[in-house]
Amino acid sequence: MSLRVTIWNEHRHELKNETVRALYPQALHGAIADGLREHGDFDITIATLDEPCNGLSEERLANTDVLIWWGHTAHKEVLDDTVDRVQQRVLDGMGLVVLHSGHHSKIFRRLMGTTANLKWRESTDKERIWIVSPNHPICEGLPEYFEIEREEMYGEHFDIPDPDELVMVSWFTGGEIFRSGLCYHRGRGRIFYFRPGHETYPTYHHPVVRKVIANAVNWARPLCNGPRPVYGLGFWNKPLEPLPAE
Amino acid sequence: MSLRVTIWNEHRHELKNETVRALYPQALHGAIADGLREHGDFDITIATLDEPCNGLSEERLANTDVLIWWGHTAHKEVLDDTVDRVQQRVLDGMGLVVLHSGHHSKIFRRLMGTTANLKWRESTDKERIWIVSPNHPICEGLPEYFEIEREEMYGEHFDIPDPDELVMVSWFTGGEIFRSGLCYHRGRGRIFYFRPGHETYPTYHHPVVRKVIANAVNWARPLCNGPRPVYGLGFWNKPLEPLPAE
Amino acid sequence: MSLRVTIWNEHRHELKNETVRALYPQALHGAIADGLREHGDFDITIATLDEPCNGLSEERLANTDVLIWWGHTAHKEVLDDTVDRVQQRVLDGMGLVVLHSGHHSKIFRRLMGTTANLKWRESTDKERIWIVSPNHPICEGLPEYFEIEREEMYGEHFDIPDPDELVMVSWFTGGEIFRSGLCYHRGRGRIFYFRPGHETYPTYHHPVVRKVIANAVNWARPLCNGPRPVYGLGFWNKPLEPLPAE
Amino acid sequence: MSLRVTIWNEHRHELKNETVRALYPQALHGAIADGLREHGDFDITIATLDEPCNGLSEERLANTDVLIWWGHTAHKEVLDDTVDRVQQRVLDGMGLVVLHSGHHSKIFRRLMGTTANLKWRESTDKERIWIVSPNHPICEGLPEYFEIEREEMYGEHFDIPDPDELVMVSWFTGGEIFRSGLCYHRGRGRIFYFRPGHETYPTYHHPVVRKVIANAVNWARPLCNGPRPVYGLGFWNKPLEPLPAE
Numbered sequence A, B, C, D: 001m002s003l004r005v006t007i008w009n010e011h012r013h014e015l016k017n018e019t020v021r022a023l024y025p026q027a028l029h030g031a032i033a034d035g036l037r038e039h040g041d042f043d044i045t046i047a048t049l050d051e052p053c054n055g056l057s058e059e060r061l062a063n064t065d066v067l068i069w070w071g072h073t074a075h076k077e078v079l080d081d082t083v084d085r086v087q088q089r090v091l092d093g094m095g096l097v098v099l100h101s102g103h104h105s106k107i108f109r110r111l112m113g114t115t116a117n118l119k120w121r122e123s124t125d126k127e128r129i130w131i132v133s134p135n136h137p138i139c140e141g142l143p144e145y146f147e148i149e150r151e152e153m154y155g156e157h158f159d160i161p162d163p164d165e166l167v168m169v170s171w172f173t174g175g176e177i178f179r180s181g182l183c184y185h186r187g188r189g190r191i192f193y194f195r196p197g198h199e200t201y202p203t204y205h206h207p208v209v210r211k212v213i214a215n216a217v218n219w220a221r222p223l224c225n226g227p228r229p230v231y232g233l234g235f236w237n238k239p240l241e242p243l244p245a246e
Helices: A018-023 A027-037 A058-062 A080-091 A100-104 A106-112 A207-220 B018-023 B027-037 B058-062 B080-091 B100-104 B106-112 B207-220 C018-023 C027-037 C058-062 C080-091 C100-104 C106-112 C207-220 D018-023 D027-037 D058-062 D080-091 D100-104 D106-112 D207-220
Strands: A004-009 A043-048 A066-070 A095-099 A119-121 A127-131 A145-148 A153-155 A165-172 A177-186 A189-194 B004-009 B043-048 B066-070 B095-099 B119-121 B127-131 B145-148 B153-155 B165-172 B177-186 B189-194 C004-009 C043-048 C066-070 C095-099 C119-121 C127-131 C145-148 C153-155 C165-172 C177-186 C189-194 D004-009 D043-048 D066-070 D095-099 D119-121 D127-131 D145-148 D153-155 D165-172 D177-186 D189-194
Touching: A004 A027, A027 A043, A027 A066, A027 A207, A058 A080, A066 A080, A066 A100, A066 A207, A080 A095, A080 A106, A080 A189, A095 A100, A095 A106, A095 A207, A100 A106, A100 A189, A106 A177, A153 A165, A153 A177, A165 D165, A165 D177, A177 D165, A189 A207, B004 B027, B027 B043, B027 B066, B027 B207, B058 B080, B066 B080, B066 B100, B066 B207, B080 B095, B080 B106, B080 B189, B095 B100, B095 B106, B095 B207, B100 B106, B100 B189, B106 B177, B153 B165, B153 B177, B165 C165, B165 C177, B177 C165, B189 B207, C004 C027, C027 C043, C027 C066, C027 C207, C058 C080, C066 C080, C066 C100, C066 C207, C080 C095, C080 C106, C080 C189, C095 C100, C095 C106, C095 C207, C100 C106, C100 C189, C106 C177, C153 C165, C153 C177, C189 C207, D004 D027, D027 D043, D027 D066, D027 D207, D058 D080, D066 D080, D066 D100, D066 D207, D080 D095, D080 D106, D080 D189, D095 D100, D095 D106, D095 D207, D100 D106, D100 D189, D106 D177, D153 D165, D153 D177, D189 D207
Parallel strands: A004 A043, A004 A066, A066 A095, A095 A189, B004 B043, B004 B066, B066 B095, B095 B189, C004 C043, C004 C066, C066 C095, C095 C189, D004 D043, D004 D066, D066 D095, D095 D189
Antiparallel strands: A119 A153, A127 A145, A127 A165, A165 A177, A177 A189, B119 B153, B127 B145, B127 B165, B165 B177, B177 B189, C119 C153, C127 C145, C127 C165, C165 C177, C177 C189, D119 D153, D127 D145, D127 D165, D165 D177, D177 D189
């Protein structure tokens, strides 16, 4: 069965900003979906902010293996109920790939427990992304570094928990560095944060960026039949002697 | 200057339960404070749930270097505003030592981003706590393991982020293990979770438990003069040449 | 193409000890191979200590994706040249799954940089292994814990680097715990240490143990086409000046 | 009692190279020692390659709390016996601060288990070092970044184990980044690798570099009275049966 991927896009810039529309005539989610299709047989659904339940109903989430998140200008408009549902689904095993300005989304901050603040600058910076974990599955098919000719700069300090695995670090012309490819384990779910993707640059047409996102989706997929821990009060293993025969 | 420690205690069991009162005539916070005093010259303040602002006003937090948290039966009564203030102070550098059933406190779950669920059983279990990081400052003065004759059992899976440092693991008679001494870095603050301390056992009179808590307070203390990252939009380093003189 | 797995076995106990021979009539490597075959289409080769080059020639290693290592009584007889070759291959991307008493093998100690010392006892201990990372690929198909009726005890402190991912922790009847499922990243290779498997117990016939080893082999496999970092002196991105100037 | 610091210096460049001698008239170890003295009351000893036992006798190591290591051109001349002794002392609790080209020293590679290879270039690069762990004790008194006007470039991929804590990341003019402040825990010892310090630049006169090294020495100091794990065969908690039976 194909991996079921839901791409969530705020979908506001594309409606208001000519530059963005020119770069992404099928919207940001369209370009992200196209990129995925180049690298596998994914079963893709689009969800956007202005749909009922922000497009992320209980049912939609139940049928999502990995959720990709792109948001920027309207983080506050995402309903708290939506954030609750997504958090619960991640802890239950759904993968989450957070892109670029999604660092400030309610859901990412909720899962991190920190502000996710950073430095930023829209300028003429070139971004060069270095692989620091060359054995990581998300690096399949990648060169040792790749460049994005023009991107918004994000700089440290990035106020996040120490990543469980640090995969990539960005260099920017202006003198900044940034931890830009980050793995987290939360509950039974896995989260990847990937920095690039400002809406006024053609980043989601970049072949290496597309490959990274596809790899991340594969890495973040839930186990088919993993352990399902039991929580709460338990005398399941009483009396002590003998311990359960199994 | 002495380290300024605030011990926050829910302070409900002691008022209602004779057993708890007999074990802790000065309340749980009293025993924790006594334990600290055995190991250093701490400037200790007590704060409890039923005080205004849950005892944790902006001013009190501003004058706290490390906050110890004990809560159990009334997590829901802690005001969300209190949780917001404490989280902000931790991210700004205040240390936080979360004890036992505090794993389910709003503040710990907020900072972790997970449910912090676990297995538990009040029974006749002995707990034996093993040190797995013998070079860690929190292990100063400790043996390679120590025992608590009777304690509530907490068992895995413990639904928390992978700790930044795993210091201790508990063994229980009934067949469970538990990651019971855990370090986290969040923002400019440091968090230690320490498992033991059910209210119906004399755990906070245990000499090794007292030593661990004192060590944890020292470990979690804020830097005197650490880096203070700047966040947000910045053109501070443009034009590129020359870079800031420093 | 099938994953190419080489099972390295010291192969001494089976020749000398009737109990071991009775438990493992096809030798330990035979049982490990059988276990793998239950869970996938692996291309399996056996290599043993007393073969030329310890069975691990340059060519054999070049044709191995993942190496499984079982050794116990003859660690010192492994040639240093063999250790050099295996280390180099791991750093170049070959996966390594180290079983049980392999913790004291030259190759594991070489890759860890520590003594890998631990406590041990051959007794009547039951081992109960708890999953602490339920989202890890090595936990696919596993219950939240599993038991081995009788096993040699290994206890902490285990003198190893903090694992990059801690997947499993063992409980033993006698009062010990042990970090027993451990992931490491070294160079372009991935290493999994898995505790169970003393030669005088039927551990490698245990269905969950077999599943774990098969999962570990899959997890440790090299990337097909990962980044190949260049090392050493480099002016590859010269002239410098055009880059920063923009 | 003052912390006992031994500064080990290869001490070859200073004897052969006029530039180095001009920058470091008291040798590299002299400048490093001066830097320490600015930040605390350390009891400092110098040891160099050409002394008997490479200056690191059993007795000298036994009387060292933290060892600083600077080597570059003569790594191969360090005796294997010296490496054995230093490794053992680190595992027994001595701190180790490895500077710059010490990444390729026998002792660092031994403790890491990897090649510690990297990219390098002697050029006109400026280095800007960013703090990514602002709550770390090694960052006491530091700004959020600091610059070294001219330094040798070191670039990723740096072939090392994932650090237990990543404290600093360097940016270089030429387009590279480097993980340049790294904490490791090994045995009962603690290791800090700090990148800057090429012999032809005045780096060890830089006030922030000096502060970092002093902080690192403090961080790496052994516990006064930490756990001393027992290893090997043990029936110390026998008879087993009374324990589980309760």
